[in-house]
Amino acid sequence: MKEFRFWFSEQRGTLLALGIFLAMFAVYLTNHPAIVNNGYTVQGVGNVVQTAANKGVLLALVAMAQTFVVLTAGIDLSVGAIFILANCLASYIVVGSPLTVTAGVIGVLLTGALCGAVNAAIVIFGRLQPIVATIASGAVFFGIALWLRPFPGSSPEFASGLASALTGKLFGLIPTSLVFLAAVVLLVWIPFRRSVLGRAVYAAGSSEVAAYMSGMPVRRAKFAAYVLSGVFAATAGLFLTFFTYSGEASAANGNTYTLYSIAAVVLGGVSLFGGRGSAIGAIFGALAFRAIGDLLFVFEVDPLWQPLFQGIVLLIAVSIGSARLFRVRNRLELFG
Amino acid sequence: MDSSDVLFRMEGISKRYGGVRALEKAELTIRAGRVHALLGENGAGKSTLIKIMSGVVAPDEGRMVLDGREVTFANPAAATDAGIVCIFQELSLIPDLSVADNIIVANPPTRFGMIDRKAQRRLAEEALARAGAEDIHPSALVKDLPLSRRQMVEIAKALARKPRLLILDEATSALTASDVEKVFRVLKRLREEGIALLYISHRMHEIAELADDCTVFRNGRNVASYEAGTKTDEQVVELMIGREYRNVFPPKPPLQPPTVQPVLEAHNLSWPPRLNGVSLTVRPGEIVGLGGLDGQGQRELLLALFGVLRGVGGEVLVDGKSTSINSPRAAKAEGIGMALIPEDRKTEGLMLPMPVRDNLSFAAMTRFARGGVIDGTAERRAIDEMVKLLAIKTDGIAVPVGSLSGGNQQKVVIAKWLMRKPRIILLNDPTRGIDVGTKQEIYALLRRLADEGAAILLYSTDYDELIGCCDRVLVMYDGAVRAELSGDGLNERALIANALNLGEGARLGASA
Numbered sequence: 001m002k003e004f005r006f007w008f009s010e011q012r013g014t015l016l017a018l019g020i021f022l023a024m025f026a027v028y029l030t031n032h033p034a035i036v037n038n039g040y041t042v043q044g045v046g047n048v049v050q051t052a053a054n055k056g057v058l059l060a061l062v063a064m065a066q067t068f069v070v071l072t073a074g075i076d077l078s079v080g081a082i083f084i085l086a087n088c089l090a091s092y093i094v095v096g097s098p099l100t101v102t103a104g105v106i107g108v109l110l111t112g113a114l115c116g117a118v119n120a121a122i123v124i125f126g127r128l129q130p131i132v133a134t135i136a137s138g139a140v141f142f143g144i145a146l147w148l149r150p151f152p153g154s155s156p157e158f159a160s161g162l163a164s165a166l167t168g169k170l171f172g173l174i175p176t177s178l179v180f181l182a183a184v185v186l187l188v189w190i191p192f193r194r195s196v197l198g199r200a201v202y203a204a205g206s207s208e209v210a211a212y213m214s215g216m217p218v219r220r221a222k223f224a225a226y227v228l229s230g231v232f233a234a235t236a237g238l239f240l241t242f243f244t245y246s247g248e249a250s251a252a253n254g255n256t257y258t259l260y261s262i263a264a265v266v267l268g269g270v271s272l273f274g275g276r277g278s279a280i281g282a283i284f285g286a287l288a289f290r291a292i293g294d295l296l297f298v299f300e301v302d303p304l305w306q307p308l309f310q311g312i313v314l315l316i317a318v319s320i321g322s323a324r325l326f327r328v329r330n331r332l333e334l335f336g
Numbered sequence: 337m338d339s340s341d342v343l344f345r346m347e348g349i350s351k352r353y354g355g356v357r358a359l360e361k362a363e364l365t366i367r368a369g370r371v372h373a374l375l376g377e378n379g380a381g382k383s384t385l386i387k388i389m390s391g392v393v394a395p396d397e398g399r400m401v402l403d404g405r406e407v408t409f410a411n412p413a414a415a416t417d418a419g420i421v422c423i424f425q426e427l428s429l430i431p432d433l434s435v436a437d438n439i440i441v442a443n444p445p446t447r448f449g450m451i452d453r454k455a456q457r458r459l460a461e462e463a464l465a466r467a468g469a470e471d472i473h474p475s476a477l478v479k480d481l482p483l484s485r486r487q488m489v490e491i492a493k494a495l496a497r498k499p500r501l502l503i504l505d506e507a508t509s510a511l512t513a514s515d516v517e518k519v520f521r522v523l524k525r526l527r528e529e530g531i532a533l534l535y536i537s538h539r540m541h542e543i544a545e546l547a548d549d550c551t552v553f554r555n556g557r558n559v560a561s562y563e564a565g566t567k568t569d570e571q572v573v574e575l576m577i578g579r580e581y582r583n584v585f586p587p588k589p590p591l592q593p594p595t596v597q598p599v600l601e602a603h604n605l606s607w608p609p610r611l612n613g614v615s616l617t618v619r620p621g622e623i624v625g626l627g628g629l630d631g632q633g634q635r636e637l638l639l640a641l642f643g644v645l646r647g648v649g650g651e652v653l654v655d656g657k658s659t660s661i662n663s664p665r666a667a668k669a670e671g672i673g674m675a676l677i678p679e680d681r682k683t684e685g686l687m688l689p690m691p692v693r694d695n696l697s698f699a700a701m702t703r704f705a706r707g708g709v710i711d712g713t714a715e716r717r718a719i720d721e722m723v724k725l726l727a728i729k730t731d732g733i734a735v736p737v738g739s740l741s742g743g744n745q746q747k748v749v750i751a752k753w754l755m756r757k758p759r760i761i762l763l764n765d766p767t768r769g770i771d772v773g774t775k776q777e778i779y780a781l782l783r784r785l786a787d788e789g790a791a792i793l794l795y796s797t798d799y800d801e802l803i804g805c806c807d808r809v810l811v812m813y814d815g816a817v818r819a820e821l822s823g824d825g826l827n828e829r830a831l832i833a834n835a836l837n838l839g840e841g842a843r844l845g846a847s848a
Contacts, residue, residue, distance in 0.1 A: 002475075006473070006475040194450040194451050195450055195451065196444060199433070199437060199441075199451065202430075202432060203441070206432035206433065207431055211430055212411075212412065213412050213424065214438075214442060214493075215411070215412050215413030215416050215441075216442065275432035276432045328646065329646045329647050330639065330645050331663070332639070
């Protein structure tokens with residue numbers, strides 16, 4: 001029983017995000033025109049879920065990218081730019097035969113890793129604040145994307161087979177993008193979370209001094225966090241290419257994803273002070289954030305209202321987190 | 337006693353921080369299977385010494401020998417690998433990780449590259465049991481534990497690292513009496529197992545119970561080493577004080593008679609666990625000192641009076657009327673007129689990149705404002721007056737305050753509050769880290785302010801300062817006032833004896 005309480009208190013943020021998402025998605029599903037008109041057919045529900053999943057998975061991946069950095073008590077304002085850069089690059093190099101497609105995918109992911117490594121180097125060795133470092137590096141990454149694709153476009157030999165496989169349904173039922181997301185969680189996130197390096201990431205975010213004094217690999221951990229962030233943002237960029245079959249250096253898209261990733265992370269219970277939270281929470285945070293927009297759509301609210309509603313939901317979610325401030329006894333701690 | 341069981345030696349160790357000399361050719365020899373106690377006043381160099389031993393800072397000169405081989409430590413991990421483990425006063429635990437994670441933090445057991453949580457759990461439970469802290473759940477988050485439990489986790493963590501030399505820096509200061517007993521049993525067992533222990537504590541009875549060897553530090557040097565039990569408490573206190581008295585203090589007026597209405601009174605202030613029922617009175621024209629060891633609640637007392645702490649119990653009276661001050665803004669308001677010169681001028685007292693002018697006028701802004709607009713001429717006049725009054729050495733009031741020397745920065749902090757003409761002045765160790773000349777000016781200024789009718793409450797870690805500058809001194813111990821000293825009873829022996837909460841403190845004070 002006691003064991004359960006510790007587990008619950010650790011997962012509270014994630015469970016809250018899951019709850020918000022399920023509630024919103026249930027309302028969405030029951031009011032969706034396709035369901036209202038045709039009833040609950042496997043085909044109908046499957047299609048609605050697939051569309052939602054494909055939209056959600058992009059933000060979920062970018063939010064995971066953001067999570068790694070936020071856990072170290074930093075923030076990464078370049079995730080959106082890396083996402084766009086990967087999209088533009090993929091539209092050139094993920095082409096042709098299976099062999100060249102594989103090479104292209106690896107190339108895109110390595111580019112993401114490289115972007116993350118650049119951020120890490122500036123933050124760790126240059127001792128710059130993450131927010132400044134990533135604003136600057138993000139502008140550079142976006143500049144390269146713009147140079148690659150001054151105008152939206154695509155390559156005729158684009159790997160459309162892989163694209164439709166990853167955006168379709170498995171066994172005609174489960175959206176492949178969700179399966180992919182689950183695989184990433186199982187094969188990357190959970191091993192990372194349980195590795196020595198992963199623990200050092202949490203420790204560095206919680207108290208860098210204590211982590212250093214305890215002899216933990218603080219620098220290596222932070223480096224890994226930024227590199228993984230880059231790789232995840234690039235993965236999201238790949239997916240964007242699979243959906244659109246083209247590359248576009250859209251500044252608006254990049255900025256939106258950067259900001260939404262922070263919102264998703266907060267909604268998912270990851271502490272912006274670092275050291276607390278989970279990428280799984282961030283995924284549900286991202287899906288919930290997407291669901292808000294979709295809800296407005298099924299209730300036929302003017303899309304103009306969307307930012308307002310998303311803002312309100314975010315404010316409420318964040319307020320729950322700052323309730324602890326009422327318990328602070330030394331007012332000087334309010335500023336720490 | 338022969339040299340064969342010497343485990344660790346430090347020879348000719350020196351360390352400077354800027355212009356301040358923390359250690360000067362210090363020596364220390366530690367033998368296996370013995371408890372070595374390190375004694376000394378605040379700032380005697382003990383902390384720097386153990387930081388060097390545990391790889392936190394590098395010495396400027398000198399060498400360290402472990403097992404007959406010279407060693408250097410690039411970081412704490414290197415020292416830990418060599419078997420030197422330190423339990424720090426400032427806790428080294430990571431708040432968001434669980435107890436088990438923290439205990440096995442450096443090299444957890446792994447399977448397939450992932451941390452083996454079952455094995456880790458077992459190791460953590462073993463370590464907790466060794467430390468006598470089986471009541472702590474390994475899955476609890478450290479930040480949810482009270483301070484005394486955290487300290488036990490810290491000890492368990494150190495034990496899990498299999499130390500050969502274990503350093504305990506005030507490791508018992510946060511513990512309850514029953515925990516101290518358990519920890520002592522553990523330490524005695526470790527000594528039997530042949531581990532060397534370096535024990536730093538201000539609690540003399542703990543040292544008497546535990547130590548085999550003692551070394552006294554003063555002004556960055558080891559002044560005496562002796563076998564435990566061969567010197568009386570009185571002799572030890574003499575060694576810790578040394579003799580170096582400077583006549584830099586202005587003469588004191590006669591004590592204010594108790595019939596004078598106090599400006600500031602506090603009854604039974606409490607803010608557990610740091611304040612446990614503090615009562616005091618400060619009359620106009622008086623400088624009242626707060627003494628005692630570092631961290632006995634003096635800072636919290638000043639913060640509580642200034643309205644920074646929430647949930648303070650007890651009563652505060654200003655001019656005999658009960659008041660509730662719940663923010664610095666309320667404290668400095670017209671009817672109360674309180675000012676706090678904070679401890680850390682760099683973060684709580686000044687905006688370093690901003691000019692001297694702006695820093696001076698922040699707290700007093702409303703005095704020069706008419707209808708919300710600042711009257712530049714009045715501001716300028718008041719600032720010039722302050723710069724002259726305190727003899728602040730600056731290239732003009734437009735230079736950033738960060739470019740001034742430490743002493744002059746401190747003058748700016750004081751001047752900033754004097755611009756409001758406060759009636760009650762609280763000072764939190766205002767002369768720490770500034771030169772003697774400036775100290776002397778500050779003492780003279782404090783006395784002048786008192787003569788003009790201000791009530792002053794001064795916390796200082798410098799005993800000379802308390803004796804020379806204050807009319808009365810309240811010695812604090814464990815969040816309460818242990819003794820009030822004044823007149824001839826206000827001397828260094830009585831201060832130290834009461835600060836250490838020695839039983840015969842009163843006798844020491846009387847015989848001086």
